[in-house]
Amino acid sequence: MSRLWRSTLPMTIGIMGLLGFNLVDAAFVSRLGTAPLAAQSFTFPLTFLIIGVQVGMGIAIAAIVSRTLGAGEDARARRLGSVVVLVSGGLLALLMVGLWLIRAPAFHLLGANDQELSLIEQYWGPWLVASWVGAMAYVLYSLFRAHGNTRLPGVMMLVTSLLNLALDPLLIFGLGPVPGFGLAGAAWATLIAFVIGLMVTTFKLLQEEWIAVQGLVQEWRDSWRQLTGIAAPAILSQMMPAVSAMLVTAIVATLGQTQVAAWGIACRLETFSLIVVLALTMSLPPWLGRCYGAGRWQEVRRLMNLVARIVIIWQLVLGVVVALLAVPLSRLLVGNEEVGAALVLLIPWMLPSYAFLGICMLVVSAANALGWPLRATLLSFLRLFVCFLPAVWLGAELDGLRGVAIGAAIGNLLAGIVAWRLYRQAIGGLGKPSRGPVESATA
Structure with missing residues (x-):
């Protein structure tokens, strides 16, 4: 428990900072x-594509x-x-170019x-460059985590x-001789x-x-077969969340501009509220990977049961507290009364449900570390396209934005x-004589 806590705490603080921005x-931007x-x-779903690739490589x-x-092969670990x-740098660069070329139709x-597209044009170019740099920093953070160092990634994210x-305020609104760039200023600040973060981490x-x-x-x-066998299913x-986010955004867009703006804030609040879960999905896999390499399956069970209890208790308590504070929180986050009122409809339903979403995220991360990439991919598909999207679509049809929130909560629970x-x-029965530790290709 203490070792897991020491590994997770720096990542929690770092992710709190990284997602907080x-x-x-x-x-x-809401003040604009x-x-x-x-x-x-509208850019958030395509940003998920970038995040998906970088997290998969991580x-x-x-x-x-x-x-x-x-397994004691230190020299090979350095080469890998x-x-x-x-490979990550090249793959991510190709993705950025592709997302720039398809921006208008997408x-x-x-x-x-x-009107929104003209604003996106100003923002999307610098944001793609920032996303590539941030993704490469994340890949290096993952290398530190693999070696058991979670402190530096946590510090650098903060x-x-x-x-x-x-x-942000300097480049968005301007100050003195520094001009304000509006929406694009947020991308330039990032x-x-x-x-700066990538330079320090590389050094x-x-x-x-x-x-x-x-x-x-x-x-x-x-090693390319081993690498692609893990990276491809992970990516x-x-x-899949990016595809899901695109479809949900398209559903919410039919409800109006105010609803889209509120949904964008809610998505950012979602990632921020899942800080502990995200930290665990980063700090736990190296531990599980070493247990996998050494065949210590009883330790895997203990770790998973422990972190599952942590996730359920923490996310439920946090979700209920944030739901009770929905009105003052919306006023703090949003300068527009209509968008704030729409956000209040989303928070009470969605935030408590992240306890169950956190369990799903935890299992997907663990499955990749334990040699079950096919199960991880199947679970991601079931979560988004069987549990989540149908519930959100039905909710939107029956009760507008409130229905979207209720549908999202039901999808996360399932x-x-x-x-x-x-x-x-x-x-x-893994760890018993009759069973082997590695998932077969047809599992």
Whole structure:
């Protein structure tokens, strides 16, 4: 318990800062008006695509490198770290270029009107560059986590958040000789903060000597099947939320600009409220990966039962408290009364349901670390396209934005129940003589 807490606490503080700046961005942008806030909200689903790829690569690094270290192959772990960092950079760069080229038709399909699209044009270019830099920083953070160092990633995420917080009002609204860039200023503030964070993290990584410069081509030839076998399902399972977010945004867009703006704030509040869960999904896989490499399945059971209890209790308490404070919180986050009233409809239903969403996220992360990538992908699909989306669509049809909130809560509840049942089925008798630890290709 104490070791898990020491690993998770720095990540919790770091993620609090990193996700906090998304919420702060939205709070500042809301002061520009409903249209800029709605325009920023339309970019959130495509941003999920970027996050999906970077998190998938991070999962691959944490799983592969931690398993290799658990097996005592330190030199190979350094080569693998270098290979995954290089592959991640190229893959993410191609994704950014693609998202820039399809920007107009993509945002039109999501429901953005011409006014919102003109605002998105100002924001999307610098935001894509900032996203690439931030994604590369995240990949390096994952390498640190794989080696058991969660302190530096946590510190750097907090530092970049504070830098963004300081730069946001300056670049959005302007001050003295510094002109205000409006919505685009939020992207420029993030880019500057991420560049500084990536530079510091790269320097620290080189000091640790956890990467190699020789033997990388041969390592890629030897390991590409293992890498893609973990990374591809992880990326796919992490990109499914992006597809889901696009579809939900399109559903909410039919309700009006105010509803889209409120939904954008609610999505940022969701990620911020899941800080502890996200920290656990980052700190737990290296531990599970080492247990996997050593065959310590009883320890896996103990860890999973512990973190599941933590997630349920924490998220339920937090959700109820935030729901009770929905009105003052909406006034703090949103400068527009109509958007604030719409946000109040969403919070009481959605926030408590994140206890069950957290269980689902935890099981998906653990499944990738424990050699069950196919189960992780299946679970992500079931959560989004069987439990969540149908409930949200039906809710919107029956009761507008309130129905969307109720549907989302029901979807999260079902996803948590399904996830834990699948985990219990998978863990079964692992560790006993009659069972093997690795999921078969057809599982």
